[in-house]
Amino acid sequence: MDITQFKITEMPFGLRLRSLGPDMTIFDYLKEEGVRRMVNDHYELLVESSIKDLFPPRGELLEGAKNRSADFFVQRLGGPQYYKISRGNPMLANRHLPFKITPKSRIVWLDCYRLVLSKFEGIPDDLILSFWKWLDEFSNWMVNQHDEPQFRMNIKIPRQ
Numbered sequence: 001m002d003i004t005q006f007k008i009t010e011m012p013f014g015l016r017l018r019s020l021g022p023d024m025t026i027f028d029y030l031k032e033e034g035v036r037r038m039v040n041d042h043y044e045l046l047v048e049s050s051i052k053d054l055f056p057p058r059g060e061l062l063e064g065a066k067n068r069s070a071d072f073f074v075q076r077l078g079g080p081q082y083y084k085i086s087r088g089n090p091m092l093a094n095r096h097l098p099f100k101i102t103p104k105s106r107i108v109w110l111d112c113y114r115l116v117l118s119k120f121e122g123i124p125d126d127l128i129l130s131f132w133k134w135l136d137e138f139s140n141w142m143v144n145q146h147d148e149p150q151f152r153m154n155i156k157i158p159r160q
């Protein structure tokens, strides 16, 4: 699919849309193996991206992160409940709190995802776009800090 079909929506800080979630029929096409490949490819792009410092370097730790994330996506799309068994309730916004995730980080994260999705073959476009819409919206839940202001006024406030 043409990558320009995947729109990244700018959202106000703190907006948490509760849409219906992705059309889980996509799992019939991807199957567990396809979901794991998708997550793998996404992480491989993330660790080369401008937000790579958020993620573990390539190696055992990165493989662990890919696994946890893939377990979640398999479960979310209607496959086995691996995530629930190994990690419990997702509560993903909470789990992202230790990381500084700004509106710009979200855009990079989504940008890496749409590159992966644009390369899917043999899956109906509407299913891919439904998955994308969910990612676009849900990703804003993880944004927990503002971007740095472009400049600061150099005023020193005297301490008493």
Ligand code: HEM
Binding pocket: 051, 054, 055, 056, 064, 065, 066, 068, 069, 072, 073, 087, 092, 095, 096, 099, 101, 105, 106, 109, 110, 135, 138, 139, 140, 142, 143
């Ligand atoms: C907004 C952009 C996002 C950024 C920058 C981001 C970043 C991160 C980071 C740094 C971690 C910890 C390292 C790791 O285990 O990979 C993580 C974990 C995770 N992320 Fe995200 N994330 C984002 C959005 C999302 C979204 C939208 C989802 C789900 C749809 C998601 C699902 C997960 C899961 C399942 C984990 C593993 C949590 C665990 O340890 O059990 N993330 N993410």
